[in-house]
Every structure is written in structure tokens, then in C-alpha cells.
Amino acid sequence: MVHYGDYQMEIYRAGLDGRLPKLPVDFRSLEAWAHAAMPPGLVSYVAGGCGNEHTQDINVSAFERWGLIPRMFVGAAKRDMSIDLFGMRLPSPIFMSPIGVIGVCAQDGLGDIATAKAARKLGVPMVASTLSNIPLEEVASEFGDTPGFFQLYTPTDRALAESLVRRAEAAGFKGIVVTLDTWVTGWRPRDLNQSNFPFLRGHCLGNYFSDPVFRASLADPLDEDMQAGIMQWGKIFGNPLNWDDLPWLRSLTKLPLIMKGICHPDDARRAIDAGVDGIYCSNHGGR
Ligand SMILES: Cc1cc2nc3c(=O)[nH]c(=O)nc-3n(C[C@H](O)[C@H](O)[C@H](O)COP(=O)(O)O)c2cc1C
Known part of the structure; x- marks a missing residue:
């Protein structure tokens, strides 16, 4: 590292x-x-949170309350921050969280690829979002020896969910991170005031548009009716999952399965009891 x-x-x-x-x-x-x-609409999407952004602000101030107490006389010329996780040795306990619009944050539209290259260089795993400009296979091909994780927004179409997971496995991802807290987007005043939701403008839907199950669900080919493809994405994007759905999710893969968005200890216990491998404690950055 x-x-x-x-x-x-x-x-x-x-x-x-x-x-x-x-x-x-x-x-x-x-x-x-x-x-x-960046264009102002994209800045709002990246920097904005939901409601009056109170949760977003509290996240920052809560994090600032953490500190480190350094220990002396430990000869720390050679440091070791490595951890063992899911049978892998990682050089540090840091991950890059999934960022759905990272693709268009780069002016060439290749932000997903740039992030994957940074992951390869630094050994810090990227959690690649479902909402990627570039199909997951191409993103994964840039990881080198750094393990990558695929973040799944579970669509209402189970066959599509399964297809995305199969593709992530085949592309060499080392774990599936299921985001539970966004089956509907937050109430985001900055974006609402500008009537701007990047995905309805066709951005960052590369994983859907390249998916055989998604494509088969369209009446006309995408290149003939892109707008219908975008509307179809809007219809199937978010699945409000129940605990009854967890055995199905677990059955989708033998890869480590991580649940993102769990905040309550009872939910964490119940998820672990149902066989998930990891809890990603998060309130989605107050978004
Ligand atoms: C611009 C932006 C886009 C995001 N897109 C996604 C996404 O596609 N999938 C996801 O699970 N989380 C997404 N998140 C949430 C982050 O992964 C992360 O949860 C958030 O930044 C807060 O960090 P924390 O979870 O470590 O507290 C996004 C956050 C930002 C700022």
C-alpha cells in the first residue's frame, strides 16, 4: 500500500x-x-441530502467526535493497517463506498473506471454501485489484484436481481453489498427545486441497459426507444424488501453477502441469524 x-x-x-x-x-x-x-444539477445531487439536511450535518459532527489516542515507543517506521475480512487480507480497513453518479462526476463520463483504477493502485476495494455509467464487467476489469465488491439495488424483478448477481460473480467481484435503505429515493429539496434526478435523464443506467433480462423486458430495442427503457428502469428500480425476502437474497450467491443501511442492533442480529456475512451500518449519508 x-x-x-x-x-x-x-x-x-x-x-x-x-x-x-x-x-x-x-x-x-x-x-x-x-x-x-461540475454542472450545478450534478453538484446538487452529489452534495445534497434529504429534508433540511440535518442528518447529513449530524453525521459529520458525530464523526468528528471520534479520535485516536496514539501510543508511543512502538517503532512505527513500518506500519501494518491490514485486516482479515471474508477470508481476504486487505491492506487497510478502508473501502470506497458505492457512489451511483461517480461515472458522470468525471468529465469524460468514465468516473467508474477512474475509481476502479484508483482501487487497483491503492489496494483499497471499490464497492461498485448498481447505478454505474459503465457495465460492471468493464469496471471489474480494472481492479487488478484489489478485490472489488458489487452493490446491489434489488429491483422488483427477481430475475433481473439474479442476473445482476450472476454477472457480478462472473466478473470476479468478491462480495455483494445489498443496499436496503433506498427502495424509493429520499425527499431531496436541492434536486426537487431543480427538477433534476440524473437517472431519469438516462445517466448511470449502464448495468441495466447491458443486462439481458432487463433488455428482454422491453417492448422495443433500447436504441429504438431509449425513453421507454428509462421509464422501465423507474418502474423496477426499488424493491421494498421484507424479512421474508432475505432467504431468497441469501440463496442468490455463495459470495459474502453484506447488508447496507442496517442501523438498529435488532436488525443486525436478525440479519446475521439469517445467514448474512456482514453489516454495513449506514444511514446513506443522510441522503
Ligand atoms: C453522490 C452519492 C451517490 C451515492 N450513491 C450510492 C449508491 O449508488 N448506492 C449506495 O448504496 N449508496 C450510495 N451512496 C451512499 C454512500 O455509499 C454512503 O453510504 C454515504 O456516502 C455515507 O457514508 P457511510 O455509509 O459510510 O456513512 C451515495 C452517496 C453519495 C454522496
Whole structure:
């Protein structure tokens, strides 16, 4: 894994020749640059949360309350942050969470690929979203030796869910992350005020449009009626799952199955009892 200390020395050394970093390294400036580079509707989608964004703000302040107490005299010249997870040895306990519009956050529309390449370089696994601009097979082909995880938005069509999972297995993904908290999108005032929902504009539906089950559900081929394809996606996107559906989900794959969006301890216990392998505790960033 890249040692950040090497990276900063690289920057300081380049500074001796008068060269500055291409991108700012602090979050605030990075955010400002990103906002300047993206269309306003996309900025709203990425930066906005639901309601008055109270949950989003509280997430940040709650996280700020965590701290680390460093221990001294441990000779930490060579660090080891590695963890064992689902039988894999990972260089750090960090993952890249699934970001549905990451594809269009890059000006060339290849943000999913750029993220997969970063995962390969850093050894930090990418959780690739169902809502990807580029089909999951192409994203996975960029992972190199870094394991990748596929995030599933379970559609109402079970055959389509199964097809997506089969494709993820065949593409070499090492786990399936099922997002439970978004069978309907949040009430997002920034997006509502601009009447902007990227997916209804046909963005980031690459996994659906490349799927044989999805394509077979359309009356006309996609290239003849793209709008009908988008509307069909809207109809099948979100499945409000019940506990009764969990055995079916579990039966879909032998890969590690991780449930995203579980927050209550009772839900966590019940999911583990039903055979899931991991709990991804999250309120979807208050989105
Ligand atoms: C722009 C954006 C798009 C997101 N898209 C997805 C997605 O496609 N699938 C998903 O499960 N979560 C999605 N999320 C939620 C993130 O994966 C993650 O849950 C959130 O950023 C909060 O982090 P946390 O879950 O670690 O608390 C998205 C978040 C953002 C900011």
C-alpha cells in the first residue's frame, strides 16, 4: 500500500523545482474545485441530502467526535493497517463506498473506471454501485489484484436481481453489498427545486441497459426507444424488501453477502441469524 509519507515528500521535493500539486490536498479546496468543474444539477445531487439536511450535518459532527489516542515507543517506521475480512487480507480497513453518479462526476463520463483504477493502485476495494455509467464487467476489469465488491439495488424483478448477481460473480467481484435503505429515493429539496434526478435523464443506467433480462423486458430495442427503457428502469428500480425476502437474497450467491443501511442492533442480529456475512451500518449519508 502507498505510504502517504512518501507522497508528501514527493510533493515537497517537486516544490524545490517550483512545481505545485495539480490538485489541492485539503478537503475544502478540493470540494470547491469539484463544484466549479461540475454542472450545478450534478453538484446538487452529489452534495445534497434529504429534508433540511440535518442528518447529513449530524453525521459529520458525530464523526468528528471520534479520535485516536496514539501510543508511543512502538517503532512505527513500518506500519501494518491490514485486516482479515471474508477470508481476504486487505491492506487497510478502508473501502470506497458505492457512489451511483461517480461515472458522470468525471468529465469524460468514465468516473467508474477512474475509481476502479484508483482501487487497483491503492489496494483499497471499490464497492461498485448498481447505478454505474459503465457495465460492471468493464469496471471489474480494472481492479487488478484489489478485490472489488458489487452493490446491489434489488429491483422488483427477481430475475433481473439474479442476473445482476450472476454477472457480478462472473466478473470476479468478491462480495455483494445489498443496499436496503433506498427502495424509493429520499425527499431531496436541492434536486426537487431543480427538477433534476440524473437517472431519469438516462445517466448511470449502464448495468441495466447491458443486462439481458432487463433488455428482454422491453417492448422495443433500447436504441429504438431509449425513453421507454428509462421509464422501465423507474418502474423496477426499488424493491421494498421484507424479512421474508432475505432467504431468497441469501440463496442468490455463495459470495459474502453484506447488508447496507442496517442501523438498529435488532436488525443486525436478525440479519446475521439469517445467514448474512456482514453489516454495513449506514444511514446513506443522510441522503
Ligand atoms: C453522490 C452519492 C451517490 C451515492 N450513491 C450510492 C449508491 O449508488 N448506492 C449506495 O448504496 N449508496 C450510495 N451512496 C451512499 C454512500 O455509499 C454512503 O453510504 C454515504 O456516502 C455515507 O457514508 P457511510 O455509509 O459510510 O456513512 C451515495 C452517496 C453519495 C454522496
